Amino acid sequence: GSAYSELVSQARLEFFAKATQYTATYRDTDQLACLDPDKPTVLSGHQPTLFHPGVWFKNFYLSHLGKYLDANVVNIVIDNDVAPARSIQVPEYVDAQHHLNAIVFDTDDAAIPFEAAHVQSTSHFQSFAAKVGQSMGTLIDDPLIHELWPFACKQAEQHGNPYLAIAQARHVFEGSLGLKTWEVPLSDICDTAVFGRFARHLIKH
Template sequence: MRDPRLRAPAGNGDVLFDPAPADLRRVLEDNHRAQSQFQDLSLHGRRLGDLAQAARRQLVAAAHEYTARYLDALPPRDGATDRIYLTGHQPELFHPGVWLKNFVVDTLARRDGGTAIHLLIDNDELRAASVAVPTVAADEPQTASVALDDFAGPCVWEERSIASPDLFNSFGRRATKAVAPLVPAPLIESMWRPNSAQHAG
């Protein structure tokens, strides 16, 4: 159930942390201790701790395999499965709040010698194939809807493939043009590859 006290802050640069940064280490240690109490439970004849460790190994291996498709990723180090810091989001161009969440998880994992993983939640529903981009029209700030791909109606993310590779490949150029009145050289201009559809599968 959603806590009614939690509200995304409206101010520029404001952030919401729950738990608070000062409490994160304690919460993580409490969670680690709580999990360790159930390691010897039996589940269909198998020790729960062994099942959990096998699941961790599979998760880290799958994360490395996926990341290696687009990044020169180093192989998982020894102890990579001991502590996993997991976050996630739908496989879309997400907002800066998700960036922040990823940066925090990465920082925690580096600090504690753990492994940070961003899990793609692809069994959610895709409801649009466009991105709202900030722009200016008639000297007024507005948002422009820039298409990522042709949209034929809602479907589950994991069942969606790219319908128009040309439209997908040109997204970076079109988004750059839309945001140009506000940001002359946005990151997407250099990071969205002309053959992005090929890399996206």
């Protein structure tokens, strides 16, 4: 029964509230501009996996747009997709030849959504950075994983989700580089009242 414009305004406020609440659970938000419903909003999104340069390009550009446009900038953590294998391919140099070495950060490869994942092997998760560094050997003197992983381990101990821990560690590291963005998981957005009305409308029609 609400007017469309009222629903849009309510959805924006609920979205901003979720982003503010979520981001504040793991990083200092004093340096971030408050989300303002009267400003334009720019969104990006990615799965909560170990990131590659393409992800970082989006996030750096998102932060830049926020400054350039005086806009709200929020990265949506797409945590409803099915998570891939809990491992990455790491280069190593052995016997004068280059190889790829699969290193796991957890032992469970069940096909479940990111949001439902839980650390199955604390020892694998905590030793992941050291194993990556050992595999790389002299290829890279100081892999970024050594700076990123301690906070990921801390977050995994708090809530148990390895993927959210990785995403939160990335976001905190981006903050140390000067990026100013908010983040929120898609699962949190789906928990808002307006999204519930949207879902009921789809079911009904």
